[in-house]
Amino acid sequence: MIDRLAVPLGIPLPWLDRAGRLSWLKLAVFLACIAPALYLAAAFRLDALGAKPITALIHATGEWAVRFLLFSLAISPLRRIADWGKVLVVRRMLGITVMAYAVAHLALYAVDQNLVLTKVVTEIALRLYLTIGFVALIGLIALGLTSTDAAIRNLGPNWHRLHRLVYTIAVLALVHYFLQSKIDVSDPVFSAGLFLLLMGWRAMRRFKLPERPWSLLLLAILGALATAGLEAAWYGLASGVPASLVLAANLDFSGPIRPAWWVLATGLLMPAIALVRGSRAPDRTPRPAAGAPRRTPAKTALSEPLSPSV
Structure with a gap:
């Protein structure tokens, strides 16, 4: 009421x-x-x-x-x-x-x-x-x-x-x-990595790159690598820690999991969702009548990708 x-x-x-x-x-x-x-x-x-x-x-x-x-x-x-x-x-x-x-x-x-x-x-x-x-x-x-x-x-x-x-x-x-x-930037690096991931998707849309599970998987991997590079660059510039040590820390799982791996895990949700959606999407292609010639459907405005939005 x-x-x-x-x-x-x-x-x-x-x-x-x-x-x-x-x-x-x-x-x-x-x-x-x-x-x-x-x-x-x-x-x-x-x-x-x-x-x-x-x-x-x-x-x-x-x-x-x-x-x-x-x-x-x-x-x-x-x-x-x-x-x-x-x-x-x-x-x-x-x-x-x-x-x-x-x-x-x-x-x-x-x-x-x-x-x-x-x-x-x-x-x-x-x-x-x-x-x-x-x-x-x-x-x-x-x-x-x-x-x-x-x-x-x-x-x-x-x-x-x-x-x-x-x-x-x-x-x-x-x-x-x-x-x-200041000292520990793990949370900012993770947030920045997610931002890079989201902007990477928008770049795919802008340049009309295919949005398939394999391309979204590649985006997730690139986002994780960019996150690791950003973390190494920040520590190198802010505290003089060699980039090689920071990058090597991403392969050491005895301590806290580095932000790049969390970005990768988050990014993997995109191809996973795309796969699930693709497997559940019904086939709406009209079936031709028996004996009728097969025709390729014309490309309409609805098939064009929308411009990137906020």
């Missing part, structure tokens, strides 16, 4: 579809979006965040902003590879979630600085990694505020140009993540 009253009253309940009906997909994603915030709030209330709880909250909200940004970028590959058009309905929700966690990230930093705004502004201006993070935040706010149907209508073609900045914003967010992590 509440769900059906929400639309006439103008209440934008995130778990409803455009007809005002409950969407189980949107509800599940909404719960996933707020779950980290609820966990962090409970951990803070129970004093379970260590000696510096605000610092822990700052790091956690920033990390979740990056994660949800990657989730939002994974919507288009999931839609195409799994042939799951309905997943597009949650992309806007994920984008708003990214903005919310990023704003919380900055707000908590201000709290850590005792809400002395002059100090906050000075730190952002003088510390490069804070400047980069702040620029990324401004971009996320711009995308979030223009994610409404009214903004899409008013901006017209400029809306697509504006929202393609999400790729630049993702790069800035990852650089900020790397710089603030």
Whole structure:
């Protein structure tokens, strides 16, 4: 009853579809979006965040902003590879979630600085990694505020140009993540590897390369290799550790599994999904009548690949 009253009253309940009906997909994603915030709030209330709880909250909200940004970028590959058009309905929700966690990230930093705004502004201006993070935040706010149907209508073609900045914003967010992590960059490397994987898929779409299980498998392998190279380059430039030692660590399984292997495992989901979809896809090719000549179906506009989307 509440769900059906929400639309006439103008209440934008995130778990409803455009007809005002409950969407189980949107509800599940909404719960996933707020779950980290609820966990962090409970951990803070129970004093379970260590000696510096605000610092822990700052790091956690920033990390979740990056994660949800990657989730939002994974919507288009999931839609195409799994042939799951309905997943597009949650992309806007994920984008708003990214903005919310990023704003919380900055707000908590201000709290850590005792809400002395002059100090906050000075730190952002003088510390490069804070400047980069702040620029990324401004971009996320711009995308979030223009994610409404009214903004899409008013901006017209400029809306697509504006929202393609999400790729630049993702790069800035990852650089900020790397710089603030300082010593151990395993999590930023993994996130960057996933970003490379997602951008690799978009490159395949842009250059109209075949999206077959074998090509997606190759993409996963290349993404893992690029991740290992990125990790070696970062440690080499930041701390002078020889690249050969970092690369060799990827073959040493006595310690923690390196990010490249996690990127490979994630990337292997793409060819696996493509294989499952291919095995389940029904054959819609019309069978010719007995004695009728076989004709090659004409290529239509629907068979052309769509342009890469956010």
